[in-house]
Amino acid sequence: MHITLDLSVRLVPAGACPSSRSQARARRVGRSGNEPVPVGYLATEYGCVGAHGTRESNLAIPGILSPVAKVMVSLPDDLLVDLDAEAARRGLTRSGLLRDLAQESLRRRGADRAARVGEILGGAGAHGGGVAELLKAHRPR
Amino acid sequence: MTRWLLDASVLLAAEDRDDASHADARRLLEGTGRLATLDLALYEVTNVAIVAWKDAAAAHRLRGVIAALADDGGLVRAEPSLLETAAELAHVHGISAYDAAYVAAAAAVRAELVSCDVRAIVARGLARLPADAARPDAP
Numbered sequence: 001m002h003i004t005l006d007l008s009v010r011l012v013p014a015g016a017c018p019s020s021r022s023q024a025r026a027r028r029v030g031r032s033g034n035e036p037v038p039v040g041y042l043a044t045e046y047g048c049v050g051a052h053g054t055r056e057s058n059l060a061i062p063g064i065l066s067p068v069a070k071v072m073v074s075l076p077d078d079l080l081v082d083l084d085a086e087a088a089r090r091g092l093t094r095s096g097l098l099r100d101l102a103q104e105s106l107r108r109r110g111a112d113r114a115a116r117v118g119e120i121l122g123g124a125g126a127h128g129g130g131v132a133e134l135l136k137a138h139r140p141r
Numbered sequence: 142m143t144r145w146l147l148d149a150s151v152l153l154a155a156e157d158r159d160d161a162s163h164a165d166a167r168r169l170l171e172g173t174g175r176l177a178t179l180d181l182a183l184y185e186v187t188n189v190a191i192v193a194w195k196d197a198a199a200a201h202r203l204r205g206v207i208a209a210l211a212d213d214g215g216l217v218r219a220e221p222s223l224l225e226t227a228a229e230l231a232h233v234h235g236i237s238a239y240d241a242a243y244v245a246a247a248a249a250v251r252a253e254l255v256s257c258d259v260r261a262i263v264a265r266g267l268a269r270l271p272a273d274a275a276r277p278d279a280p
Contacts, residue, residue: 137193
């Protein structure tokens, strides 16, 4: 396994990398050379370079850099055409659109869960408090 | 955004209006943050509701809360590898295997553990209180 990193590293905000140009120049790091693996990115003057990725090895500085994984996704051709059209309409890259759609979907699911829990716990009872102690007292010994 | 893994005590606090952490637990569960729990919680909350509270309706509500978390992608299964890690954590920290299972589950999904158990879990730096996790400026 090879890791290729340019030595002249500059830090860029999360989301600013990779650009489409730098993507084209990015070098993917994989076991066989063709096998995609999660990677993080460093911005170098030569573009974004994949850093082989355990979570620890991704360079991430809270508030400045966050790790970005590069993944391979299989899509039907027709769906890809529709996605590209939507990305163009929104002025986004394909990756940006997929990121937005995923975040929207998860946010909506979280909101549904919150509403459902609120409805359930509307009927919460009064049981005397001290739940942490009660929980321990009723565990098998 | 931080993902929070809630142990059984937080779920019970959300159901018990008399508990000191009730309001914070509710705020956490009814917020849109990323939440999870361990499947062990299903047994633990049911046990307390039925055996201690003798309240089948409370048990039903608590199972409903866990089902809602599961549908939001937040139910962690206690797989053998997780239990192996839990056994090690229990040994290292001198905590119960139950508590260690939640600690291991939180680590497995890169979440922070939330618990109402100050003495065994929070004081050891293994979890946060619901009040900390529910703060508007929580990470």
